[in-house]
Amino acid sequence: MKKITDIFDEKPWTLSFEFFPPKTDKGRQRLWESAEALAGLGADFFSVTYGAGGSESHATLDVVLGLLYRHDVAVMHHLTCIKHTYREIREQLAAMSRVGVRNIMALRGDPRKDEPDFVPGPDQPKYAYQLVEIIHELRGDWFCTGVAAFPEGHPMAGTVQLDSQYLRIKQDRGADFAVTQLFFNNDVYLRFVDRVRDAGVSMRLIPGLLPVVNYEKLVQFCNTCGATIPKEVHEIFEPIKNDPEETRKRGIDFAVRQCQDLINRGAPGLHLYCLNRAEPARTIVDAVDF
Numbered sequence: 001m002k003k004i005t006d007i008f009d010e011k012p013w014t015l016s017f018e019f020f021p022p023k024t025d026k027g028r029q030r031l032w033e034s035a036e037a038l039a040g041l042g043a044d045f046f047s048v049t050y051g052a053g054g055s056e057s058h059a060t061l062d063v064v065l066g067l068l069y070r071h072d073v074a075v076m077h078h079l080t081c082i083k084h085t086y087r088e089i090r091e092q093l094a095a096m097s098r099v100g101v102r103n104i105m106a107l108r109g110d111p112r113k114d115e116p117d118f119v120p121g122p123d124q125p126k127y128a129y130q131l132v133e134i135i136h137e138l139r140g141d142w143f144c145t146g147v148a149a150f151p152e153g154h155p156m157a158g159t160v161q162l163d164s165q166y167l168r169i170k171q172d173r174g175a176d177f178a179v180t181q182l183f184f185n186n187d188v189y190l191r192f193v194d195r196v197r198d199a200g201v202s203m204r205l206i207p208g209l210l211p212v213v214n215y216e217k218l219v220q221f222c223n224t225c226g227a228t229i230p231k232e233v234h235e236i237f238e239p240i241k242n243d244p245e246e247t248r249k250r251g252i253d254f255a256v257r258q259c260q261d262l263i264n265r266g267a268p269g270l271h272l273y274c275l276n277r278a279e280p281a282r283t284i285v286d287a288v289d290f
């Protein structure tokens, strides 16, 4: 499997799509069909999320291997460290490299909702940079490592300046690139890029984008991940929240404008949180002039 950094060597920007491991056979079938359609759009890589709180780790690997078997597209395996010991992580990485996984999104993860006061033990990493370090020490030449970045700052970070320093630490410990949390205001992303460049971060910062398909779920998700929904977005989607077809249409319009503007302003790619569906990602990508 290609490392994502090899793709970077060939291309100044990339198109990528994020999936999550489905829980049912029907969901799995839909994921394979969506991946088929999105691979046909020229996807440079896929990524597959890891269960919250480190749960269901095998599910991510199953989907990663299923995608690798079906498509000639690089796949990135998300991995969180919050609930794993150093030893478990090393074993998991060794197993992943044995089956050919080369791209890892190294994350801290969040405690489960029923364990809000969870504190990692002395044998468990506390931050994502420690996972990056393990990956690099174990097989830095084999793995390519992505990390998460937060245009508005991570909700638990003291300040955006501190958050920029923490991103720099992830880069210094071996991260190759970052994918951002979703955002709706491109100025916020561009200011973030300037801020972290000033802090010495030179790796690619790929914008992560979520096309709006359901207003109420969006509000719920942003409440947990801390991403701001601008007034403009509330004004478009709140009045039509009970009309799925209109929401879909306006969601596509908004995403096409946002993606086009990002491309025009030099973003090094688009990473679409496609929620295991080919649509509306396919319509959006078709409409954007790259």
Ligand SMILES: Cc1cc2nc3c(=O)[nH]c(=O)nc-3n(C[C@H](O)[C@H](O)[C@H](O)COP(=O)(O)OP(=O)(O)OC[C@H]3O[C@@H](n4cnc5c(N)ncnc54)[C@H](O)[C@@H]3O)c2cc1C
Pocket: 048, 049, 050, 051, 052, 053, 054, 078, 079, 080, 106, 107, 108, 109, 110, 126, 127, 128, 129, 147, 148, 149, 154, 155, 156, 157, 158, 162, 163, 166, 169, 179, 180, 181, 182, 208
């Ligand atoms: C693109 C993307 C993909 C994601 N995929 C998943 C997934 O598959 N599964 C999942 O469970 N979650 C996923 N998440 C969510 C992520 O796990 C959470 O947002 C988590 O709270 C932060 O993870 P992190 O890797 O950025 O952590 P870290 O980089 O460790 O940061 C966590 C917090 O600690 C602070 N911090 C970092 N380094 C230090 C330091 N050296 N000293 C003091 N403080 C520090 C940061 O400012 C931040 O507040 C994803 C997020 C993004 C943006």
